[in-house]
Amino acid sequence: MHRHNVMLVNGYRISRYALRQLLEATGEFTVTEAATSAEAGAHTAIAPELLLIDISNPAKSGLEALCDLKHDFPDLPCLIVGGLDDDTLRNHYLRLGCHAYLSRDASDQAILQVACKLTARKHISGNHVASQHCLTRAAPEVPHMPHIDLSARERQVFFKLTSGKSIPSVARELLISASSVSVFRCKILRKMHCSNNAELISYAFRHRLVND
Structure with a gap:
């Protein structure tokens, strides 16, 4: 059985542990942990199929981390978890290249469902998922920035x-x-x-x- 390799990025060790346990318990994922975007970029020997960025750590801007990771992993689907349930923030993340944004009160099942969809589409197509809007609630349209x-x-x-x-x-x-x-x-x-x-x-x- 093919296990999808997930690059998990978050500064809190306990948060990384909880998400790793959640994903690996399914038998469908292998998780590589990184505390920072720089640490994630240093894992050159690993070929992840999904970026999972937990932005619950307030020490660094999640948007800054996303841009760092999208520079190093431009073709990977990206799931953001742990942010506010806020349409403006959701829109910022989607427009900067993430494929799904789940707020900090998202259920374990929701995280697993979206991770499975993103890695399945990546595995089948070898490219970006078709549309982020089918995986996360779309934020209202805003003027171009x-x-x-x-x-x-x-x-x-x-x-x-x-x-x-x-x-x-x-x-x-x-x-x-x-x-x-x-x-x-x-x-x-x-x-x-x-x-x-x-x-x-x-x-x-x-x-x-x-x-x-």
Whole structure:
């Protein structure tokens, strides 16, 4: 029997343990744990079929983590669990590339059902699942926002800058040069029609893209 490999990302060990037990008890999944997106990206020998990101840890923005993981695993279906039951947040995650968003009060059965659907579609098609809207309640349509047009790397830099990180700090985290971060920052400012980091941060808070 084929076991689907799930990459589980969350900073809380007890949360990872609970989700791992839930998934592996079915006999259908093998779970690889990572405390951070950087740790997940370091598992180069593993070929996961599903990203499961538990965003209940408030220490880091879940949207930032999602963008980091989508850069490293662009073709994988992604399930977000542990967030607020909030249509605005759900919409942000869906528009940035996750395929299903389940709030923190979702049942064990709901998590298993969606994980099975996502891995089955990935296994059959070898590509993205057909539509996230059949797997999670769709959020209301909202006007287009310019951060959606950023490239995968630009989105990573955008969320790190809007969380208050300096250019050297972003460079260290992404393992690229500070000059490369500066180039990405210039491109982001142009695409976002902003003049400086303060305006980027204001945009992020206005649209609830960062933790309060």
